[in-house]
Amino acid sequence: MSDFVRTVEGRTIFLVPQSSLTQKVPPKTPAFFNPAAKLNRDLSVLAYRAYLPFLSRKTLADSFTGIGARALRIAVEVPEVEHIYGNDINSIAIETAKKAAKINSVDNKCHFSINDVCKFLLNGDSEGERFGMVDLDPFGTPAKHIDCVLRAVLDGGLVSITATDTAVLCGVYQEVCMRRYYGRPLNNSYGNETAIRLLLSLIALTASRLELSIKPLFVHATMHYLRVYASIFVSSKEANNVYNNIGYITHCFQCGHRFKGEEYGGAKCGLCGSTTQTGGQLWTGPFHDREFVKKMRGYEADKQCKKVLDAAAEEASDIPYYFRADEISAKLKTNPYSVQKIIEKLKSTGFVASRTALNPAAFKTDAMMNQISDVLKK
Numbered sequence: 224m225s226d227f228v229r230t231v232e233g234r235t236i237f238l239v240p241q242s243s244l245t246q247k248v249p250p251k252t253p254a255f256f257n258p259a260a261k262l263n264r265d266l267s268v269l270a271y272r273a274y275l276p277f278l279s280r281k282t283l284a285d286s287f288t289g290i291g292a293r294a295l296r297i298a299v300e301v302p303e304v305e306h307i308y309g310n311d312i313n314s315i316a317i318e319t320a321k322k323a324a325k326i327n328s329v330d331n332k333c334h335f336s337i338n339d340v341c342k343f344l345l346n347g348d349s350e351g352e353r354f355g356m357v358d359l360d361p362f363g364t365p366a367k368h369i370d371c372v373l374r375a376v377l378d379g380g381l382v383s384i385t386a387t388d389t390a391v392l393c394g395v396y397q398e399v400c401m402r403r404y405y406g407r408p409l410n411n412s413y414g415n416e417t418a419i420r421l422l423l424s425l426i427a428l429t430a431s432r433l434e435l436s437i438k439p440l441f442v443h444a445t446m447h448y449l450r451v452y453a454s455i456f457v458s459s460k461e462a463n464n465v466y467n468n469i470g471y472i473t474h475c476f477q478c479g480h481r482f483k484g485e486e487y488g489g490a491k492c493g494l495c496g497s498t499t500q501t502g503g504q505l506w507t508g509p510f511h512d513r514e515f516v517k518k519m520r521g522y523e524a525d526k527q528c529k530k531v532l533d534a535a536a537e538e539a540s541d542i543p544y545y546f547r548a549d550e551i552s553a554k555l556k557t558n559p560y561s562v563q564k565i566i567e568k569l570k571s572t573g574f575v576a577s578r579t580a581l582n583p584a585a586f587k588t589d590a591m592m593n594q595i596s597d598v599l600k601k
């Protein structure tokens with residue numbers, strides 16, 4: 224264990240492989256730890272805190288716990304959580320997590336196991352019951368584990384799911400995306416939003432097959448991963464309505480026109496007449512819940528978290544795409560407009576406009592490409 228060192232994140236002490244702090248890409252052996260995922264863990268502390276009052280069983284399953292980073296932070300920083308179950312197939316990682324739990328004096332509420340992830344999830348907690356909250360943060364795609372996650376969570380519980388196969392979801396490997404997420408990605412300027420909506424669509428459709436429904440609460444993304452939080456409810460009636468929130472996004476690579484549609488493919492661009500491309504099927508409903516995000520914002524957090532949450536709190540997340548400010552200025556051949564300026568101008572003309580948590584250099588609006596140009600030229 225000599226190559227493990229102490230490090231502090233938030234108010235929690237971790238034992239991590241020395242190499243994970245010094246190498247650019249953290250190695251998988253002897254155990255995996257990614258210091259760059261701090262924002263991911265910071266936001267999950269806030270989200271679980273905000274969700275806990277709604278839960279009948281205040282338990283969390285951390286499906287790919289590694290050295291216990293998320294599990295330990297929740298145990299220390301969200302004391303209302305009664306029991307935390309962390310699982311990994313790497314026994315060295317689990318031994319390390321157990322030691323760190325003792326150091327943080329949370330070993331009474333942290334339960335670590337070495338098992339296949341689906342077996343772990345379906346075993347339930349120490350009483351064989353489903354978990355109040357289930358986190359899934361795998362290497363690569365979460366697609367193969369979605370069923371097990373949904374079967375492991377309580378009625379009214381929370382799931383948090385990360386995808387790191389961003390190249391697939393953002394449109395570099397279309398066939399792989401089709402087979403993993405049953406939808407076509409768009410490799411364009413808002414590809415990470417399409418990506419999140421493809422992930423949400425897979426979760427929603429899998430849930431409906433299990434007579435469950437989902438309600439997305441909050442999503443965010445960085446260069447390397449996408450992450451979604453959603454409530455899960457048992458209701459075959461609600462499951463029947465899943466297609467109300469599933470649709471397509473049509474994009475014109477010629478002029479940048481984009482719109483939400485009911486159908487796949489074949490449409491000519493309404494602005495320039497070019498052949499368009501369609502992304503989806505994907506989730507077209509809102510993906511932030513204003514009340515929930517407001518609650519997350521109410522807790523103490525660092526600047527980076529606040530920035531994401533401030534944008535999410537105002538985001539018009541029922542519009543399933545965004546525009547980048549530099550796209551617009553390139554089109555108008557002008558100096559770059561600030562996002563804030565564009566939003567003000569659009570709003571004063573009567574359009575819906577907001578920032579987006581998915582890209583600080585972008586905005587959302589119900590105005591079309593030509594309308595945005597007209598408003599800014601005025």
Ligand SMILES: [Zn+2]
Binds near residue numbers: 477494495
């Ligand atoms: Zn066009």
